[in-house]
Amino acid sequence: MRMGKKLKDLLVQSKLKRRLAPAPPPLPQEDRKAEKKVWEPGELKQIPISSSLEQNLALVKRVMGGNADFEMREFVLGGGEKRAAIIFMANMVERSQLNRQILENLMFRIPKDQKVDLDFLRDRVITVAEVCEVRDFWEVFSHVTEGCAVLFVDGENRALGLDVRGYERRAIEEPVTESTVRGPRDGFVEDVEENIMLIRRRIKTPNLVMERVTVGRLTRSVVVLAYIKGLVNPALVEEVKKRIAQIDMDAVYGFRYVEEMIIDNPYTFFPQAICTERPDRVCGALTEGRVVILVDTSPFALIVPASLPMLLQTPEDYYHISGISTAIRWLRYLAFIFSVVGSPLYVAISNYHPDMIPARLLLSLAAAREGVPVPAALEAFMMEVAFELLREAGIRLPRQVGQAVSIVGALIIGEAAVRAGLVSPLMVIIVAATGIASFTVPSYELGVPMRLLRFPILFLAATLGLFGVVVGLLAILIHLAGLRSFGLPYLSPLAPLKFGELRDVLVxxxxxAMRTRPETSKRNWFRVSPWGRSQRPEEEHRRES
Amino acid sequence: MRFLLAGLTAGLLLLVGCWDMRELEDLAFVTAVAVDRLPSGEVRLVVQAFNPRALAGGTQGAITPSASVPSKCYRNYEARGKTVFAAVRELALKVPKRPYFTQSRVLLFTEGAARRGVAEVLDFFERSVEIRKIIPVFVVRGDVLELLDVPNPHESCPAMRLEGLVREQSRTSFFPVVTFGEFLGMLVSEGQEAYCPVVRAERNPTQKLRPREPLAPAPEPAMEIKVGGTAVFRRDRLVGFLNERESRGLLWAKGKVGGGALVLSLEGDKEVTVDVLRSQTRIRPHLTPYGPKFTVEIREEGNVAEAACPLDLSKLEVVRQLEAAQAAAIKAEVEQALRRAKELKADIFGFGAALHRHYPQEWKKLKQKWSEEVFPYLEVEVKVDAKLRRTGLRSKSLLQEVESRRR
Known part of the structure; x- marks a missing residue:
């Protein structure tokens, strides 16, 4: 008993000891206060850079102190005794550039007895392309956290921001969600600069404008607006800019954060901006006079305004013979409709209108239904849910396990359920066909709502028959006709009908033959020269403007 | 408020739902309906209902007593009642599911029912939404239960087989195809008596009885379905039948021959067979002081299908000769049919209707005595314009070449 108590005391003591073990040495009074202090951007903006290097560095230390990846290098400028310091985030800069083009030059390449000031350094010594002057501490810290280095020189009440950013990026890879057979194989990556490059590589005109905005109080994510001046409707650009400027949120990690803040109708299943990871698709939209929004750290670009027909087109269409593309496009349209009404139609017709089915087909239908214990509607619902489950499981799992899911799904649902007489083989076929049809919808954003809308329509079909299916489809149609994306009606050019644009929708x-641009472009000059090859596009441009 | 309204409206939709929902497995699909009359005047209804279990395959559910007996995917039910509908409702006591008539393929009358008059039993079928007007009508000679149980491995049930025979009608044109709607139309129209094809079960000539051996193949079925000939009605009662050639005579006059084999007997016991391609007919009434006179103009085209005699079809005069023979053969068929119809005093050709259309005043005068006094003595001229189109892969007949070699 006594022994036990002692042991317990010992244990408690050792635990306490362990918890307290790495006690930091006591900080000086002032520093401890600094560590607790939270520096607001507004406050930092108020503090100008002083001409005393000591004072500047002290402030920097107070703000950034305790950051493991923060580096500060103090040194003496060459050719004199003037002190200077450079600060940067250790993992975000290109070290060799920093060493060779900045530190080396600053320490050794300054002639003796030269009067050194910041302008001289910028103009003659530092061999970095992007340099800017910094006057307050907010700017200092925004540069540093972005990965730039900031150079302080003693006796100067300015500092220099040097772009020596360098961090690991993913290599450009084939787009996973939008692969094509004949199209280019490069897709956007997470780095916005790289993505800008991919677009510039394709459109070589000074009229291609990339405007840079920063969004997100904490993340300060770079959002780039791209459009082609002269092709785009300036009112559209103003509208997009206005909406983006109104975004006030902590963090922006991807395109969806921006998209949801700027779309016209927040309560809808349907995507109102096209998101793509293909630069060629983006460029196609740019030449149609649309605006493209790139968000840093997101390998997807947003195209606005969007319309439903656009969501059913793929870049592949433009890399095939036009007749073939037309046929495939129609196949896709049919699949798009079938993906909503597939299983509901079966339920409606077999439950409410068996007289519509040809006799032989009906007899084999009846034979297939024989012995199934649940009503057709419930059977369809069960199978649809099972299918959605499999799909969802397949997406999230690593590839090796994903295969197991598909095997289990095919065996259990396709084979065992039919053998056990729980579902009819025909229902399996119909649900599978509907599922496949929904996968042929080229836009992932559009495929998902179509699959989800199938459930209410299935319910309507089970309660009201074909009438219910029609009611459901009409409700969707009315909803679609009411949507707008940045002022563009969602069903255009079908409704309102713009006959000339149907040549890229129906065929x-x-x-x-696609001579003119869509009407999204205000200045509607010809895509293909109507005067033949003699007229050069540049001249045409000049005449128009 | 808006959401409440929307919710209530959606609720309204649901309130009206489901009342005519029918699960497929709760329905007994009737594929054939046959109407018979008992001597007492009661209606006897025989329906063929499809049994999906037999088609479902697999081991579960099929009503196969043993492997040697092929399973049947239909069952025939019989019900009686004072009226047709009474009998239909009595069916509910016998058929395990709800009898569902929209998919019936054929409507049958037994000879007895047809002789008693079909109008009183047809009222139900015309009134009911479940019976289609496009299904063919037949008169059954012999036992209807036997007919509806004739096995045929190529079709799922005898009703389907009957439907298949109707589809192939233009191969022979030996019987008319009359849909329920057309039949009703003929029953009520003036100057046109009703007619419909005849069906019966016959012994299957390919069946040979042999001792059962262990490895013997399954025997051929004992019976087969035979459609041929025409049932002729006066008013709504069956009065007699046309045989197959007479049926085709009727169809020539109606312009409904879409094909068939026309055997031409030339002089000297030589036979040439023509494959009829198409035909067109116009019936024209003429008024004469002695009463109306009719011209039946038939235009026909055919190919030579077979020449079992020495014949050189590369010669124009031979072709002309054959065309004349063809016209004569057609004319003979029409006249034979007309003779039979006159005997039965039933104007199935619709001469009265043609007169009604062309000379309504004249028709009004003759209407009352048409079938008794006018039609049986009607003067009808048949003009046939027959054409030979093609002769197949050879022009001279094989027989001619064989004989020329012998010489």
Whole structure:
């Protein structure tokens, strides 16, 4: 008993000891206060850079002190005794550039007895392309956290921001969600600068404008607006800029954060901006006079305004013979409709209108239904849910396990359920066909709402028959007709009908027949020269403007 | 408020739902309906209902007593009642599911029912929404239960087989195809008596009885379905039948021959067979002081399908000769049919209707005595314009070449 108590005391003591073990040495009074202090951007903006290097560095230390990846290098400028310091985040700069083009030059390449000031350094010594002057501490810290280095020189009440950013990026890879057979294989990456490059590589005109905005109080994510001056409707650009400027949120990690803040109708399943990871698709939209929004750290670009027909087109359409593309496009349209009404139609017709089915088909339908213990509607619902479960499980799992899911799904649902007489083989076929049809919808954003809308329509079909299916489809149609994306009606050019634009909707006309741009572009000059090859596009441009 | 309204409206939709929902497995699909009359005047209804279990395959559910007996995917039910509908409702006591008539393929009358008059039993079928007007009508000679149980491995049930025979009608044109709607139309129209094809079960000539051996193949079925000939009605009562050639005579006059084999007997016991391609007919009434006179103009085209005699079809005069023979053969068929119809005093050709259309005043005068006094003595001229189109892969007949070699 006594022994036990002692042991317990010992244990408690050792635990306490362990918890207290790495006690930091006591800080000086002032520093401890600094550590607790939270520096607000507004406050930092108020503090100008003083001409005393000591004072500047002291402040920097107070703000950044305790950051493991923060580096500060003090040194003496060459050719004199003037002190200077450079600060940066250790993992975000290109070290060799910093060493060779900045430190080396600053220490050794300054002639003796030269009067050194910041302008001289910028103009003659530092061999970095992007340099800017910094006057307050907010700017200092925004540069540093972005990965730039900031150079302080003693006796100067300014500092220099030097762009020596360098961090690991993913290599450009084939787009995973939008692969094509004949199209280019490069897709956007997480780095916005790289993405800008991919677009610039394709459109070589000074009229291609990339405007940079910063969004997000904490993340200060770079959002780039791209459009082609002269092709785009300036009112559209103003509207997009206005909406983006109104975004006030902590963090922006991807395109969806921006998209949800700027779309017209927040309560809808349907995507109102096209998100793509293909630069060629983006460029196509740019030449149609649309605005593209790139968000840093997101490998997807947003295209606005969007319309439903656009969501059903793929870049692949433009890399095939036009006739083939037209046929495939129609196949896709049919699949799009079938993906909503597939299983509901079966339920409605077999439950309410068996007289519509040809006799032989009906007899085999009845034979297939024989012995199934649940009503057709419930059977369809169960199978649809099972299918959605499999799909969802397949997406999240690593590839090796994903295969197991598909095997289990195919075996259990396709084979065992039918053998056990729980579902009819025909229902399996119909649900599978509907599922496949929904996968042929080229836009992932559009495929998902279609699959989800199938459930209410299935319910309507089970309660009201074909009438219910029609009611459901009409409700969707009314909803779609009411949507707008940045002022563009969602069903355009079908409703309101713009006959000329149907050549890229009902068919995929050959390029020489697609002469004019869609009406999204205010300045509607010809895509293909109507005067033949003699007229050069530059001259045409000049005449128009 | 808006949401409340929307919710209530959606609720309204649900309130009206489901009342005519029918699960497929709760329905007994009737594929054939046959109407018979008992001597007492009661209606006897025989329906063929589809049994999906037999088609479902697999081991579960099929009513197969043993492997040697092929399973049947239909069952025939019989019900009686004072009226048709009474009998239909009595069916509910016998059929395990709800009898569902929209998919019936054929409507049958037994000879007895047809002789008693079909109008009183047809009222139900015309009134009911479940019976389609496009299904063919037949008169059954012999036992209807036997007919509806004739096995045929190529079709799921005898009703389907009957439907298949109707589809192939233009191969022979030996019987008319009359849909329920057309039949009703003929029953009520003036100057046109009703007619419909005849069906019966016959012994299957390919069946040979042999001792059961262990490895013997399954025997051929004992019976087969035979459609041929025409049932002729006066008013709504069956009065007699046309045989197959007479049926085709009727169809020539109606312009409904879409094909068939026309055997031409030339002089000297030589036979040439023509494959009829198409035909067109116009019936024209003429008024004469002695009463109306009719011209039946038939235009026909055919190919030579077979020449079992020495014949050189590369010669124009031979072709002309054959065309004349063809016209004569057609004319003979029409006249034979007309003779039979006159005997039965039933104007199934619709001469009265043609007169009604062309000379309504004249028709009004003759209407009352048409079938008794006018039609049986009607003067009808048949003009046939027959054409030979093609002769197949050879022009001279094989027989001719064989004989020329012998010489």
């Amino acid at each position: 995929r006309a050959p390029f020489w």
